Amino acid sequence: MDRRDPLLRAACRISRRLGGGDGTVEPPHRRGWRAPDPAAAAAEFEAGCGAAARAGRRLSLALARGWSAAGGHAVEEAARAAARVRALARELGPPRRPAAASPRAVLDDLRQLGDEFGGRVRVDLRGGAVVATTEPIVLRDTPLGPFAISLGLSGLSGRPGSECFECEALDPNPASANPSVTHPHVQAGALCAGDAAAPIATALAEGRVCDAFCLVRAVLRTYNPASAYASLDDWEARECGDCGRSVPADRVCYCDRCDRELCDGCTTCCDGCGAPCCGGCLERDDEAGTDCCPDCRSSCERCRRSFQVTGGDGVGDGGDLCPGCRADADADADADADADADGDGDGDGDGDGDGVGEAGSWAGRLVAPEGSPADGGTGDDRGGSGATDAAAPHLVTAPPAANAVEAPAPAAGDRPAA
Amino acid sequence: MKVLFINNDGGGFADHIDVADGTTVARLFAERLPGRHAADYLVRVNRQPAAADQALADGDRVSFTPLKIEGAAGGAAAAARRADVRRAAADWCGR
Numbered sequence: 001m002d003r004r005d006p007l008l009r010a011a012c013r014i015s016r017r018l019g020g021g022d023g024t025v026e027p028p029h030r031r032g033w034r035a036p037d038p039a040a041a042a043a044e045f046e047a048g049c050g051a052a053a054r055a056g057r058r059l060s061l062a063l064a065r066g067w068s069a070a071g072g073h074a075v076e077e078a079a080r081a082a083a084r085v086r087a088l089a090r091e092l093g094p095p096r097r098p099a100a101a102s103p104r105a106v107l108d109d110l111r112q113l114g115d116e117f118g119g120r121v122r123v124d125l126r127g128g129a130v131v132a133t134t135e136p137i138v139l140r141d142t143p144l145g146p147f148a149i150s151l152g153l154s155g156l157s158g159r160p161g162s163e164c165f166e167c168e169a170l171d172p173n174p175a176s177a178n179p180s181v182t183h184p185h186v187q188a189g190a191l192c193a194g195d196a197a198a199p200i201a202t203a204l205a206e207g208r209v210c211d212a213f214c215l216v217r218a219v220l221r222t223y224n225p226a227s228a229y230a231s232l233d234d235w236e237a238r239e240c241g242d243c244g245r246s247v248p249a250d251r252v253c254y255c256d257r258c259d260r261e262l263c264d265g266c267t268t269c270c271d272g273c274g275a276p277c278c279g280g281c282l283e284r285d286d287e288a289g290t291d292c293c294p295d296c297r298s299s300c301e302r303c304r305r306s307f308q309v310t311g312g313d314g315v316g317d318g319g320d321l322c323p324g325c326r327a328d329a330d331a332d333a334d335a336d337a338d339a340d341a342d343g344d345g346d347g348d349g350d351g352d353g354d355g356v357g358e359a360g361s362w363a364g365r366l367v368a369p370e371g372s373p374a375d376g377g378t379g380d381d382r383g384g385s386g387a388t389d390a391a392a393p394h395l396v397t398a399p400p401a402a403n404a405v406e407a408p409a410p411a412a413g414d415r416p417a418a
Numbered sequence: 419m420k421v422l423f424i425n426n427d428g429g430g431f432a433d434h435i436d437v438a439d440g441t442t443v444a445r446l447f448a449e450r451l452p453g454r455h456a457a458d459y460l461v462r463v464n465r466q467p468a469a470a471d472q473a474l475a476d477g478d479r480v481s482f483t484p485l486k487i488e489g490a491a492g493g494a495a496a497a498a499r500r501a502d503v504r505r506a507a508a509d510w511c512g513r
Contacts (some may be wrong), residue, residue: 112465185489194490199426211426214460224488410508 006123010130010153011107017156018101018207045088052081101207113210117217128153132213133170137183139223140232144183145171151209161205165216175230176237177246184228185219193219194227233318242266242279256295257281272296272308287324300325339355419476425450426483427459437474444470451482458485 002008055078062071101109113132114121120133130151137144148168155164164191169182180188193200196215203211223232236249241260253267254260256275267276271290282291283306290308298309300322307322321329419439422482423431423441423446437446443463460483461468474480 108465112462115465185491187491192490194488196487196489199428202431203426206432208424208432210465211481211483214486215426218484218487219489222486222488222489227488228477229491250430375505 006125007110007123008103010123011110012103013125013153014106014129014130014156015101015103015207015208017153017274018106018160018205027121041088045085048081048085048088052078052085055081106207106209109208109210113213116210116214130209134217134220136171137220137223139184142173142232142235144173145169147183147186147220149213149220151213156204159201161201162191162197162216164204165191165200165212167191167216173235175235176249177234177400178230181229183220184223184225184230184232187229191216191219192227192229194224197297240266255281302328419474421446421474421476421478421480423450424481424483426478426481427451427454441474443468443472443474443480444472446474446480447482459483460485 043292055074059071059074059078062068062074068369108131110121110123113130117132117134122131123129124131130153132149134147134149136146146169148170150166150168152164152166161361167183167186168189169186172182175181178187185192185194196219200212200215203209225231234246234248237246238249238261239245239262240247240254240263241255244261244267245263245265247261247263252263253262253264253276255262255267255278256270257277258279258281260278262276266278268279268282268291269275270277270282270293272292273296275293277293279291283294283297284291285297285305285307287305288308292306292308296308298307298320299306301320302325303322305322305324419437420434422432422439423435443461444456447454447459447461451459456470460481461470462473462479462481462483463474464479465481468480
């Protein structure tokens with residue numbers, strides 16, 4: 001046997017740890033009892049013995065007095081009490097300390113470990129660990145990848161248990177809600193062994209390292225929905241970006257505008273293009289009762305209302321004005337067109353479309369006010385209100401033609417161009 | 419004859435037991451794990467896979483190890499999980 005064999009060296013180290021060679025001594029009252037709580041089991045055993053003793057005394061009294069019926073009952077009661085005491089004795093177990101496993105036995109166990117794990121076992125003497133790798137674990141169609149089960153040799157002193165093991169996910173697919181949960185029963189590398197805790201502890205105490213590894217692997221292969229760090233039903237669930245609810249991965253919706261993940265309840269279709277959107281990307285037109293995405297809505301330049309610009313019944317095809325303001329603008333345009341003399345709608349009466357009368361002149365004739373120099377007056381009489389305006393000629397418009405538009409009255413002080 | 423029997427299901431104790439001559443692995447399994455299915459266990463005799471009809475010999479080492487065992491979450495995680503379930507139920511009722 002090669003003393004440099006890593007398995008042999010690991011076996012010697014494990015045997016030394018389990019044998020208490022480092023000076024660790026288990027308290028006598030805890031040493032080797034089968035019952036998890038020896039004190040409680042002993043109290044129950046004492047009570048059972050007392051009940052059996054009382055039944056025995058009643059039986060003796062009944063026999064002494066010839067009470068056959070009472071004696072029969074006493075016999076049955078004593079038998080039941082005795083059976084109970086025997087059961088308590090089995091549960092309590094005889095005090096014994098597990099024999100320290102020899103290096104040879106541990107070596108055989110480590111070799112068996114290689115067989116059970118298909119050769120995927122390695123010994124890290126420097127790190128003080130034995131590592132076995134499982135096959136890829138799949139629970140309820142959820143792939144979790146293979147796990148490296150690592151037994152730390154330093155933890156084998158005292159009362160070794162499942163806490164001596166670490167389970168590292170080699171191809172992690174953690175729970176979406178908690179990245180440290182790589183398996184329903186593994187968090188941050190620590191296994192919660194559940195029903196396997198007791199047999200793992202016993203196996204390690206007896207040096208049955210292979211059995212302990214196999215038990216850990218059995219836990220990794222099993223899903224206990226009643227007690228898991230994360231449920232497999234929500235393993236790949238996503239969080240709705242609007243309401244925060246957990247959504248199964250196969251039922252997630254996405255906002256077509258901002259790619260936010262949404263649940264069914266928070267997804268609304270744009271009334272313009274029909275694209276699914278989140279609440280943040282849709283804006284409501286309270287007057288029309290529609291919800292539209294940014295591509296299907298615009299803001300009115302006049303009233304600042306948000307309105308639909310595409311789709312449907314052609315509502316709001318007027319671009320920057322909402323339907324209401326567009327209707328108002330159209331009405332104004334129609335009114336302007338009606339007042340245009342040449343029908344061209346510019347109101348200047350000369351048909352050139354510039355809105356100004358012929359050769360820049362007003363559409364009308366000037367009439368000198370009474371008393372003005374043009375009227376033969378001195379022009380100095382400025383009395384009365386509005387005296388400034390009284391000296392200026394004022395415009396008298398000609399009777400409007402059939403399609404003419406009334407020219408605006410000149411402001412005070414304005415003089416018509418020559 | 420005596421065999422070293424290792425039951426890794428439940429208590430996980432190892433003990434020398436008396437078995438009748440000619441006892442097979444299947445018979446011992448049925449006696450020690452009544453109502454269970456051998457297919458759910460790693461059955462090893464002297465650290466090697468064993469057939470159901472293999473007869474045991476004096477001094478054999480027999481182990482039965484379950485292939486699946488239910489684990490658990492830690493106390494705080496289980497309590498948090500229960501709170502989440504209650505909260506989800508309340509939300510559902512509120513809808």
